[in-house]
Amino acid sequence: MSGRLHAWIDASAGVAGNMLLGALIDAGADRTVIQQAVDEVLSGSVRLTSTPVTRAGQHANQLSVQVIAQDVPARPWRTVRDLIAAADLPASTRDRALATFGRLADVEGRIHHVAPDEVHFHEVGALDSIADIVGVSAALHSLEIDSISASAIAVGSGRTRGAHGDMGVPVPAVVELAEGWRIFAGGSGELTTPTGMALVATLAERCEDLPMLTLQASGAGAGDRDTPGRPNLTRVLIGERVTRPEDDLSEATVLIEANVDDLDPRLWPGVLTSLMRAGAADAWLIPILMKKGRPAHTVAVMARADQAADLRHLMLALTSTIGVRETTVRKTALPRGWVDLIVADSRLSMKVAHRGGRIWQVTPEFDDLERASIELGVSPLTLLEQTMAAAAVAGLVTGAPVPNGLRTTRS
Numbered sequence: 001m002s003g004r005l006h007a008w009i010d011a012s013a014g015v016a017g018n019m020l021l022g023a024l025i026d027a028g029a030d031r032t033v034i035q036q037a038v039d040e041v042l043s044g045s046v047r048l049t050s051t052p053v054t055r056a057g058q059h060a061n062q063l064s065v066q067v068i069a070q071d072v073p074a075r076p077w078r079t080v081r082d083l084i085a086a087a088d089l090p091a092s093t094r095d096r097a098l099a100t101f102g103r104l105a106d107v108e109g110r111i112h113h114v115a116p117d118e119v120h121f122h123e124v125g126a127l128d129s130i131a132d133i134v135g136v137s138a139a140l141h142s143l144e145i146d147s148i149s150a151s152a153i154a155v156g157s158g159r160t161r162g163a164h165g166d167m168g169v170p171v172p173a174v175v176e177l178a179e180g181w182r183i184f185a186g187g188s189g190e191l192t193t194p195t196g197m198a199l200v201a202t203l204a205e206r207c208e209d210l211p212m213l214t215l216q217a218s219g220a221g222a223g224d225r226d227t228p229g230r231p232n233l234t235r236v237l238i239g240e241r242v243t244r245p246e247d248d249l250s251e252a253t254v255l256i257e258a259n260v261d262d263l264d265p266r267l268w269p270g271v272l273t274s275l276m277r278a279g280a281a282d283a284w285l286i287p288i289l290m291k292k293g294r295p296a297h298t299v300a301v302m303a304r305a306d307q308a309a310d311l312r313h314l315m316l317a318l319t320s321t322i323g324v325r326e327t328t329v330r331k332t333a334l335p336r337g338w339v340d341l342i343v344a345d346s347r348l349s350m351k352v353a354h355r356g357g358r359i360w361q362v363t364p365e366f367d368d369l370e371r372a373s374i375e376l377g378v379s380p381l382t383l384l385e386q387t388m389a390a391a392a393v394a395g396l397v398t399g400a401p402v403p404n405g406l407r408t409t410r411s
Helices: 017-026 031-041 077-086 091-112 123-142 172-177 194-203 265-277 305-318 366-376 380-393
Strands: 005-010 046-055 058-067 145-150 159-162 165-168 213-222 233-241 250-260 282-289 295-303 325-332 336-343 346-355 358-364
Touching (some): 295 305
Antiparallel strands (some): 005 233
């Protein structure tokens, strides 16, 4: 395979760790390399075997984890983490495995009210989970996968029996891990396991229908049951993403919101300024009416996913809210840069939005405009008209070529 490769996981019939690993091997991942990675973590404990099967008449690869160790101790997450961290693995394999297992431990800890480090992965189940998670991570490295997305996920319905007794489907760990993903029942029984959901939720960037791909490989991994009329398998489709003109401007962002009805309104300007200074892409207020007709505001922040934790904490610290909500959204923004203009002996920073080498919009930064209007003793409106006229003389107009020396940050 060549180029930057994207893997799309079709979990519309469910997903388990061994099903996803079987699909990746079916798509061409080197099983020897995968076995070596698993052995680095679990030396001499498990053996991976692949068997061609059919599910509802469709070809698939069934991956089995055969336990060959004699004594299998229960292992807390801190021990599993140390095993993976100490193993001689490629960085991407180690990072993906640690992130997935860490997310699974966090969820199990919340469900059972214990610290993540104390979450125990019991006996054979621990070996299965380690083999599946390390194996999938190694398979993605073997296939040179750069990015991953996944379909809506069939989680199943009804009841199942686990280590803690009878429980509803989807089981609590799957429910916690699936937050933010599109899910549906899709059939009876447990169609998605906690390990499978943890792999998808951790490694996939987004939940989406099949994106445009130049397809290079595909594979299917089988579950244990062969249900007539319903192929019990997870598929992966691998190829180079075909980007439409608007796609290269789109990115995943987080929208953080809170409804507040008891904050002194004189504090809001400072709150918004603090959020912007902390790195928010945007922050704003929306007047609303809450229960009993109380006037209130929704404070909203748009940010990158890696900024969400800090901005969430800041919203809780700066306002009187006791909780926030988050939504993953996609933001499409034109590239922009800045260029200085001298207007009436004042230096003004002009923001230039552009695309395809051409200017789409030009506007002065209002803080600069306001400062200059005070210094010059003219109204902001008058200075704005002068500034736009100066921009036109300088060739900063819609449709013109992007000027050389455009800064990517404000001075």
